[in-house]
Amino acid sequence: MNKIQNILKDYGLRLTPNREAILNYIIEKNHAVSNSDVEQTFVDMDRVTIYRTLNTFMKKGIIHEIADGTNASKYAICSEKCSVHEHHDEHVHFRCSKCNKTTCIDTISIPNIQLPEGYIFEKSSYIISGVCKSCNKNI
Ligand SMILES: [Zn+2]
Ligand SMILES: [Zn+2]
Ligand SMILES: [Zn+2]
Structure with missing residues (x-):
């Protein structure tokens, strides 16, 4: 069994060629990918299958969704702290x-924000824009 198959097994997912291919693709990228990135990579795969696979990975705590201010949600691999029950991204x-x-900077946590009374927290996103390490030619 390879690394990808082990991850699927660890998260209690049945091995399918589609799941293995998509997970491998997300792991190999060192940045977040969108639904359409996956669609363009696996042109032979059914769009519904791709959508469902990403959703399954998300529910299981394998990947997390990132709202980065663009129209499309992006997905990246979760840290080991994530589980079926809770994401800690x-x-x-x-x-x-x-x-x-878009990349995860998981060494920097989002500060805890105290909401005014009466507001209920659901989720937060903290996006920093700028020039990334590989595009920065000054280093
Ligand atoms: Zn997560
Ligand atoms: Zn992230
Ligand atoms: Zn860049």
Whole structure:
């Protein structure tokens, strides 16, 4: 069994060629991918299958959704702290204005924000935009 198959098994997912291919693709990218990135990579795959697979991965705590201020949601691999029950991806995301890639900066946590009385927290996102390490030619 390879690494990808082990991950699927660990999260209690049945092995299917589609799941293995999509998970492998997301893991190999070092930035977040959108639904349409996956569709364009796997042109032979049914769109509904792709959508469902991403949703399954999200529910299981394998990937998390990132709202980076663009129209399309992006997905990236979760940290090991995530599980079926809860996501713990309260980290900063960085969007590069040159390559348009969104990456997880999981070394920086989103600060705890105290909401005014009567407001109920659901989720937060913290996006920093700028120039990423690979586009920054000054280093
Ligand atoms: Zn997560
Ligand atoms: Zn960049
Ligand atoms: Zn992230």
